[in-house]
Amino acid sequence: DAGVTQSPTxxxxxxxxxxxxxxxxxxxxxxxxxxxxxxxxxxxxIFQYYEEEERQRGNFPDRFSGHQFPNYSSELNVNALxxxxxxxxxxxxxxxxxxxxxxxxxxxxxxxxxxxx
Amino acid sequence: xxxxxxxxxxxxxxxxxxxxxxxxxxxxxxxxLFWYVQYPGEGLQLLLKxxxxxxxxxxxxxxxxxxxxxxxxxxxxxxxxxxxxxVYFCALRDYTGRRAxxxxxxxxxxxxP
Numbered sequence: 412d413a414g415v416t417q418s419p420t421x422x423x424x425x426x427x428x429x430x431x432x433x434x435x436x437x438x439x440x441x442x443x444x445x446x447x448x449x450x451x452x453x454x455x456x457i458f459q460y461y462e463e464e465e466r467q468r469g470n471f472p473d474r475f476s477g478h479q480f481p482n483y484s485s486e487l488n489v490n491a492l493x494x495x496x497x498x499x500x501x502x503x504x505x506x507x508x509x510x511x512x513x514x515x516x517x518x519x520x521x522x523x524x525x526x527x528x
Numbered sequence: 529x530x531x532x533x534x535x536x537x538x539x540x541x542x543x544x545x546x547x548x549x550x551x552x553x554x555x556x557x558x559x560x561l562f563w564y565v566q567y568p569g570e571g572l573q574l575l576l577k578x579x580x581x582x583x584x585x586x587x588x589x590x591x592x593x594x595x596x597x598x599x600x601x602x603x604x605x606x607x608x609x610x611x612x613x614x615v616y617f618c619a620l621r622d623y624t625g626r627r628a629x630x631x632x633x634x635x636x637x638x639x640x641p
Contacts, residue, residue: 453532
């Protein structure tokens with residue numbers, strides 16, 4: 412059973428550029444959450460997608476946007492990159508099905524390390 | 529709002545020593561509580577969880593008990609190994625319709641042979 416996968420592993424961009432990160436959830440999961448982890452810090456919630464809609468959002472500017480596809484995979488887009496966007500971006504998947512098996516446990520991928528120069 | 533406070537690290541122990549990493553939380557209602565572990569260069573792995581008061585989560589020799597009266601979820605292990613060296617994160621997930629995890633700042637554990 413494949414776990415959560417993310418691509419790319421590493422990415423180097425310059426200020427002002429745009430970046431797209433990708434995530435495939437664990438098999439059987441339909442909800443994807445994105446987190447930003449700055450060096451030496453705990454992860455900070457960016458947003459969550461379920462049924463192809465953004466369901467919840469953390470305290471991040473509109474430069475951060477996302478998308479979820481019918482196969483439950485997801486993308487995180489960041490526009491107008493700033494130096495402070497350098498971080499490990501983590502994707503987590505979970506399952507939420509009304510009337511069926513529900514779990515509130517989020518499983519994380521290995522992350523994408525973004526460096527902004 | 530929700531918050532999680534962990535003891536600052538690094539925590540340095542000798543192999544086979546007893547481990548305690550303190551975690552306290554602030555949340556509305558009855559959150560679920562989690563411990564995640566992050567090994568160098570990797571993402572987060574779920575270590576254990578507890579979903580209601582007095583529940584004890586356990587895995588790989590680690591244990592934590594959900595204490596509602598003290599709003600705590602301290603992580604313990606009776607005998608640590610060098611391979612336990614990692615960063616440990618305490619987290620909560622509340623039930624106010626928001627499903628995001630709120631994390632503590634992490635505690636680095638270094639186990640020496």
